[in-house]
Each structure stands twice: as structure tokens, then as C-alpha cells.
Amino acid sequence: MALLEAKNATRILDETIKVTLVDNVSMTVGPGEFVAITGPSGSGKSSLLYLLGLLDLPTAGDVLVKGEATHDMTSDERARIRLQELGFIFQFHFLLPEFTARENVMLPMRRLAKLPARAQHERAGDLLASLGLEGHIDKRPDQLSGGQRQRVAVARALANDPALILADEPTGSLDSKATEQVFGILQNLVDISGRTILAVTHDMDLAARMDRRIHLVDGALESDGAAAGA
Amino acid sequence: MGGWLLLLDLAITHVVARGRQTLVAIAGVSLGVGFSIAMAALLHGSQEDFVDQLINAIPNVQISDERREAQRQPAQDVFADAQIENLSPRDDPRGIRNPVAMTSAIRAVVDGNVSEALTTQGVIRYAGRDTGVSLSGVVPEHELSVSKIGGDMTEGLLTDLNNRADAVVLGDNLVRSINAKLGDPITVVSPSGDVHRYRLVGIFNSGNNTADSSTGYLHLSTAQVFAGRPNAVNDIRIALNDPDSAPVVASWLEAQFGYKSVSWQEANQAILESFIVRDVIMYTVVAAILLVAGFGIYNIISTITHEKTRDIAIMKSLGFYERDMRRLFVMEGLAMGIGGSALGAVLGALLTVALGQIEFVNPESDDPITIRMTFSVIHYSIAIGIALGSAVFAAYMPASKASSLNPVDIIRGAT
Numbered sequence: 277m278a279l280l281e282a283k284n285a286t287r288i289l290d291e292t293i294k295v296t297l298v299d300n301v302s303m304t305v306g307p308g309e310f311v312a313i314t315g316p317s318g319s320g321k322s323s324l325l326y327l328l329g330l331l332d333l334p335t336a337g338d339v340l341v342k343g344e345a346t347h348d349m350t351s352d353e354r355a356r357i358r359l360q361e362l363g364f365i366f367q368f369h370f371l372l373p374e375f376t377a378r379e380n381v382m383l384p385m386r387r388l389a390k391l392p393a394r395a396q397h398e399r400a401g402d403l404l405a406s407l408g409l410e411g412h413i414d415k416r417p418d419q420l421s422g423g424q425r426q427r428v429a430v431a432r433a434l435a436n437d438p439a440l441i442l443a444d445e446p447t448g449s450l451d452s453k454a455t456e457q458v459f460g461i462l463q464n465l466v467d468i469s470g471r472t473i474l475a476v477t478h479d480m481d482l483a484a485r486m487d488r489r490i491h492l493v494d495g496a497l498e499s500d501g502a503a504a505g506a
Numbered sequence: 507m508g509g510w511l512l513l514l515d516l517a518i519t520h521v522v523a524r525g526r527q528t529l530v531a532i533a534g535v536s537l538g539v540g541f542s543i544a545m546a547a548l549l550h551g552s553q554e555d556f557v558d559q560l561i562n563a564i565p566n567v568q569i570s571d572e573r574r575e576a577q578r579q580p581a582q583d584v585f586a587d588a589q590i591e592n593l594s595p596r597d598d599p600r601g602i603r604n605p606v607a608m609t610s611a612i613r614a615v616v617d618g619n620v621s622e623a624l625t626t627q628g629v630i631r632y633a634g635r636d637t638g639v640s641l642s643g644v645v646p647e648h649e650l651s652v653s654k655i656g657g658d659m660t661e662g663l664l665t666d667l668n669n670r671a672d673a674v675v676l677g678d679n680l681v682r683s684i685n686a687k688l689g690d691p692i693t694v695v696s697p698s699g700d701v702h703r704y705r706l707v708g709i710f711n712s713g714n715n716t717a718d719s720s721t722g723y724l725h726l727s728t729a730q731v732f733a734g735r736p737n738a739v740n741d742i743r744i745a746l747n748d749p750d751s752a753p754v755v756a757s758w759l760e761a762q763f764g765y766k767s768v769s770w771q772e773a774n775q776a777i778l779e780s781f782i783v784r785d786v787i788m789y790t791v792v793a794a795i796l797l798v799a800g801f802g803i804y805n806i807i808s809t810i811t812h813e814k815t816r817d818i819a820i821m822k823s824l825g826f827y828e829r830d831m832r833r834l835f836v837m838e839g840l841a842m843g844i845g846g847s848a849l850g851a852v853l854g855a856l857l858t859v860a861l862g863q864i865e866f867v868n869p870e871s872d873d874p875i876t877i878r879m880t881f882s883v884i885h886y887s888i889a890i891g892i893a894l895g896s897a898v899f900a901a902y903m904p905a906s907k908a909s910s911l912n913p914v915d916i917i918r919g920a921t
Contacts, residue, residue: 322918331823332914352827359825366917370820374519384824386512432824444917 277343278304279440279472284337285327286496287320297323299495300337305474307439310466312483313476313490320495322444328474329362329442330354342439359388363433367445369425371417377404377428378413384435403431409463413434423454430461441465443475447482459485512828517618517695517837520810526843527809531802535897536853538799539889543793543854546885548789548861551878553781560774562654563714565743566618566752572766605739608763616755618746619651624726625741626733628694629770631701632684639680640721642741643729652745655710655723661688667725676715677707677718678713696732706726714734789845793892799846800896805841807901811835811908818908819916831909832902838899839893854889855881 287298298320299356303313305328313321326332327339330346338347341357358364371380379399385391391399404413407427417425426446433441446462447455459482465471466487475486483489491499512736521528601624601738606870609622624643629636638866642649646664660678667673674692678698686692692704704724712718730736746752752769760767811818858879865874 326914326917329823331917332912352829355822355825355827357825358823362825364823367819370816370917372516372817372820374523383512384823387509387824387826387830389509 278306278340279342280305280336280474281340281343281487282324282328283340285324285334286336287323287327287332288335290335294364295325296495297315298327298334301492301495301497302337303490303497303500305440305472306501307472308466308470309472309474310463310487311472311474311490312486312488313474313492314478314483315492315498316487317478319492321478321492324475324492325444325476329364330358337420359384360436361435361438361440363438363441364444365426365429365441365443367434367448369417369422369429371425371428371432373417376414376416377409377420377431380417380428381431381435384432388436390436400431400435403434404428407431408457409457421454423450423457426450426458427461430458434465438471440472445476445478446480455479455482480489509830510833513837515836516834517841520814520834521806521838521841524806524810527806531806531842532846532849533841534799535796535893538795538851539847539850539893540853540857542795542889542892543851543885544857546623546788546792546859546889547854547879547881548877549670549784550880550882550885551862553784554880555878556777559769560777561749563712563771563878564773565596565621565652566746566749566770567744567756567759567766567767569602569742569744569763569765571600571740573764574760574766583745601735601740602742602765604740605737609742612742612744613760616744616746616759617748617751618744619648619746621645621648621652621740621743622726622739623649623743624729624733624735624738626729626735627697628702628732629686630680631693631695632686633745635684637683638679638696638720639676641674641694641724641729641732642721643724643732645726646723649723649743652743655712656711658708660711660712664710664723666707667723667728669707670705671725671728672702672704673707673725673728674704675710675723676706677721678709678711678721679715680722683719683816687749694732696734698734699730700734702732717759767782789888792889795897796889796892798898799893799902802900803842803897804900806842807835807839808904810838811904815908815911815916819913821910822913823917828909831911832905835905836898836901836910839897839905842893843897846897847893850893851886851890854886865882 281304282301285298285301286296289297290472301324313324315321323332327334330341331338334347338345340346340362346354346357350366356383372383378397378400381403382396384416385396385399401413404410407430409424409431412420412424417428420428443462447458462473463485466473477483488502489499490497557894605622607622613620622645626641626643628639628641630639646667650664662675664675667675676692686706688706688709689708692706694702694704696702710718724732730738744755746755749770753771756767756769756772822828822831858881861877862879865876865878868875
């Protein structure tokens with residue numbers, strides 16, 4: 277069964293003028309895939325990712341998570357799926373500035389409240405350590421470098437052990453060294469942990485290193501197949 | 507529970523991060539609560555002082571020889587089905603019938619003291635001037651047990667009325683107006699025109715100018731002779747151990763004896779009703795003060811939600827519910843409301859104590875005037891309740907707006 281599926285998903289922005297952000301896209305993502313969403317600027321890559329991540333609602337069509345249609349769900353039900361099943365990494369780290377790295381990683385765990393407080397504390401430390409941040413666990417975001425912050429964001433996305441990670445230009449604001457670090461972490465998550473990652477990127481070299489590439493033009497799916505380097 | 511603790515943690519982090527603004531908002535609420543409590547203590551203190559004066563100035567229950575409705579005539583009872591017109595009722599003599607038995611019965615039943623009196627009118631004739639006077643014939647010991655006249659005596663004692671049959675006690679203004687002094691003879695003309703000569707044995711000052719200019723006391727038996735009404739009593743005064751029970755006692759006595767019985771509350775109904783209006787005005791002002799304080803909270807919560815739009819977006823994308831965001835910012839407002847209320851309660855208590863210790867010079871006497879303040883849990887509850895309500899209301903509006911933010915709009919616009 278597909279982890280994630282878009283069925284004729286369409287998103288039209290109807291404000292002063294009608295703009296079609298995503299145009300009748302159908303696709304599936306299976307377990308253990310490392311999928312790149314590529315396309316020129318304004319092609320609807322991020323918009324598609326937000327639809328697939330249940331952050332936005334399609335104007336037409338539907339998004340299915342583990343086979344379950346989401347269009348008619350309440351906002352609370354969609355939030356529950358985001359909390360339990362999905363992990364998000366954005367181009368900007370979006371860490372809460374007043375909290376330490378560990379506290380930021382603990383946020384989704386505390387909201388889900390599935391683990392006891394001590395276990396949450398330990399898991400956050402373990403996740404950060406596994407991403408090479410042992411010495412930075414109790415630092416606030418303003419005490420970390422760009423690459424370190426993004427690794428904290430990765431740890432936060434993994435906090436509730438989601439099956440699927442959605443990343444929107446995860447290396448877009450990083451230098452080449454930090455980009456390699458973060459991409460290596462994502463690659464390991466797929467290869468070693470068997471997670472599924474769907475990542476928007478404009479970096480064609482990185483896209484080529486992923487398993488599969490979905491290419492959008494003007495919001496419509498132009499191609500969906502194995503990446504060039506796969 | 508974990509969710510609530512997380513939101514509380516976030517709320518505390520936000521308000522602590524904006525320390526100065528938070529303190530200003532808390533100061534606004536605490537000043538509002540503190541002054542509201544002090545104002546309520548002041549107003550209710552003066553109100554209680556006034557009520558005490560009312561209770562002391564007149565009997566708790568006063569039975570007069572009047573009836574609220576015309577008495578049924580015997581013919582009406584005998585010929586119940588007949589229409590009776592132009593009936594001339596018997597001309598009863600004024601006064602309470604069988605007063606000795608009635609006062610004994612009241613004493614046996616009522617929890618308090620009873621004094622019987624005959625109140626009549628007279629004219630004091632002095633140096634060619636006639637001055638009207640209302641004379642109460644009383645048994646001094648009984649009267650002392652129901653009124654504060656004993657404490658009002660400036661010269662002589664009320665019990666001096668027992669010492670001689672021609673003794674009279676007058677108000678000090680009246681004594682001054684006829685230029686008399688203790689021991690002087692006083693000539694009083696009765697309603698029937700008889701001239702009586704009394705001896706001034708006591709002078710009182712009740713603090714009520716009208717009473718001090720126009721009233722006096724005789725012994726009950728002396729008054730009965732003066733009025734030409736032997737054994738008559740037209741006024742029974744009762745002081746209750748529980749003055750608040752006066753309406754119940756009065757209506758029971760009226761039902762039992764038929765005579766008009768007026769409680770101090772009924773006699774001062776208009777004044778007591780004005781207290782309700784005063785309360786409404788006071789609590790309206792209190793609510794207005796605290797709503798204004800709520801604007802401070804509205805201001806800071808609006809600022810925080812504006813500054814934290816990105817955090818709101820990210821938390822929603824992580825799986826926080828809309829209601830989590832609403833609760834978060836309402837909790838922040840509530841935290842400020844609680845902090846302000848706690849400080850305000852302390853401030854209110856201090857102001858109440860401080861105001862109660864201020865002494866004013868009394869031009870009429872050497873005794874300084876102090877402001878009576880009332881401590882009441884109700885004052886604190888109302889002020890704190892309104893403060894917390896306005897804090898929640900002030901926080902809810904920006905919180906509600908923040909909770910409905912679409913995370914995609916914010917994430918797209920983020921830099």
C-alpha cells in the first residue's frame with residue numbers, strides 16, 4: 277500500500293486573480309523511497325508538498341495517507357496525522373528561538389504525549405547525538421550554525437518516529453559543506469532506517485542522487501521516474 | 507495533561523521573554539484590582555456606617571397606634587352578604603389598646619428589648635415666644651434599652667425623670683433657643699390648652715438638628731397626665747438583638763396585633779434602595795477600570811501573536827491544533843490577569859488599611875473622624891473575577907485570530 281497518494285490533486289488560488297498552483301497531479305510514494313520533487317521556480321513544487329503534507333487543502337482531488345482520504349477530515353484530524361505520521365523539514369530551520377535544541381526536538385513528543393517525560397528527554401538527546409550534535413544539545417538556536425540548526429530541525433522531524441518525512445528545500449539555505457552533511461543524514465535515514473523522504477529541491481545534482489524524481493512544470497506533473505543518478 | 511503543561515511552558519516562555527511589557531500589563535491590572543477593592547471597601551464602609559446610624563437613630567421596629575387599612579366594622583362581619591354603605595364607624599380613642607398586656611406579650615416573644623411610650627405634642631412658652639415640642643413619655647430604663655439616648659445626654663441623666671414628677675429632658679438646640687439651663691422651670695402648654703410647669707433635669711444632643719430643636723422626654727406617667735390620657739400608650743419601640751430580622755418581626759407583630767409595625771428597613775426603604783444604585787454604579791466603574799486594564803493585556807498578546815506568527819505556523823505544521831494556539835495565548839493573558847490580580851489584592855488590602863488610618867479633624871468635636879473601611883471577600887472576588895474575565899476576553903481576540911492563521915501563508919512568506 278502506498279504511504280502517500282495524490283489523486284488528481286489541484287490547488288487553485290482564487291484571490292484577486294485565479295492562479296493554478298497544482299494542476300491535476302496524481303502520484304504515489306511507497307515505503308523506503310527517496311523522492312525528489314523538482315521543477316523551475318514557480319512550478320508548484322512547494323505547493324504540492326504542502327498538499328501532500330496536509331498543510332493545505334486541494335481545491336479538487338484528494339490526498340490519501342496510508343490509504344485514508346483526507347479531504348473531508350477536520351483540521352484536528354489532519355493535525356493529528358501530521359503529528360503522528362509526518363515529519364517536516366523546511367528551508368529555514370523554524371526552531372523556536374527561546375528553547376534549546378533538546379526542547380525544540382521534544383516539542384512534537386510533548387504534544388503527542390505518548391512517551392513519558394524522561395523518555396522524551398532521552399530520545400531527544402539520542403536523536404541530536406546521532407546527528408552529530410552531542411555538544412550542542414542545550415544550546416539555543418542563536419548559538420548554533422546554520423547547518424547545526426538544520427540538523428536540529430531534522431531531529432525534530434524524526435521526534436515522533438514518522439514513516440514519512442517531507443522536506444522543502446532542506447539544504448536551500450546551507451553552504452556546500454552543510455548541504456553535504458544534511459543530505460548525507462537524509463540519505464542514511466532512507467538507506468539505514470528505511471524511512472521515506474519526499475524532498476523539494478532546485479538542486480539538480482542532489483535530485484540526481486535520490487531514487488526517484490517527480491518533475492513539475494506550471495503545476496502539472498511532467499515526468500515521474502527514476503532519478504538520473506539512480 | 508502533557509499538552510496543557512507544554513502550552514503552559516510555552517506561555518510562560520513568551521511572557522517572560524517580553525518582561526517589561528508584561529510587567530506594564532500586570533501593573534495595569536493590579537492597579538485596577540487594588541483601587542477597585544479599596545473603593546469597594548470605602549463605599550461599603552461608609553454605607554455600613556450610615557446603616558448603623560439608621561439602626562441607632564430609630565427603633566428596629568416601631569409599633570404605632572395606627573392601622574394600615576381601616577378596621578372592619580362589626581356589622582360587616584355579622585352581615586357578610588349584605589352591602590353596607592355609609593356606615594359611621596365608632597370613634598375609637600387614639601392609643602394602643604391594653605398596652606401593658608401587649609408589651610408583656612411582645613417581651614415574652616421577641617429577642618430584644620421593648621419600650622412603651624406616649625408621644626404627644628406641646629408648646630413651650632418662653633418670653634412671649636411659643637416653640638413647638640414633641641414630647642415622648644417613656645419609662646427611662648426601658649427607653650435606655652432601645653435607644654442611644656443614654657449616650658446622647660450632655661447634662662443630667664434620662665433616669666432623672668424618675669426622681670420627680672415634673673421632670674423634663676430637652677434637646678440642646680431647644681434649650682439654647684429658650685435660653686434655659688439645667689434646673690430651670692419650663693412652661694409647656696398641652697394640646698388641650700392646660701399649662702404645665704416642669705423642671706429641666708437633662709439635656710441631650712443626638713446629632714440630629716431637627717430632633718435636638720424640637721423633642722423632649724417626660725416620664726410616661728407624667729406624659730399621660732400632660733396629654734390627659736391616663737394609661738395610654740401610642741408607641742411601642744423594639745430594639746432587636748438581630749436588627750436584620752426586623753422586617754420579619756414587624757410583619758409578625760402586625761399580623762398578631764393589627765397595629766402598624768414598621769421595621770427600620772421599611773422606614774428607610776428609599777435610602778436602602780439608593781444603596782443598590784450606588785452598588786451598581788460602583789461595580790460598573792470597577793468593571794470599566796478593569797476593562798481598561800484589559801486593553802494592556804490585549805496590546806501585549808496582540809504584539810506577541812504578531813511576533814510569533816512564524817512559531818504559530820511551525821507548531822501548527824508539527825501537528826498542534828488550532829485550539830492549542832488559542833489556549834496558548836489565552837493562557838498568556840490569563841497568566842497576566844492572575845499575576846495582576848494577586849498583586850492587586852495585596853495592593854487593595856494595603857490601601858484599605860492605609861485609608862482606614864487617615865484621621866480628619868472634626869470641627870464639631872475634639873474626636874477625630876476616621877474613614878470606616880470594610881474588608882469583604884466579595885470585594886476581592888468581584889474585582890479578581892472581572893480582572894480575570896477581562897484578561898481572558900482581551901487575550902481571546904488576538905488568540906483566536908492567531909489560531910486561524912494558515913501555516914502555508916506564513917511559511918511561504920518567511921525569510
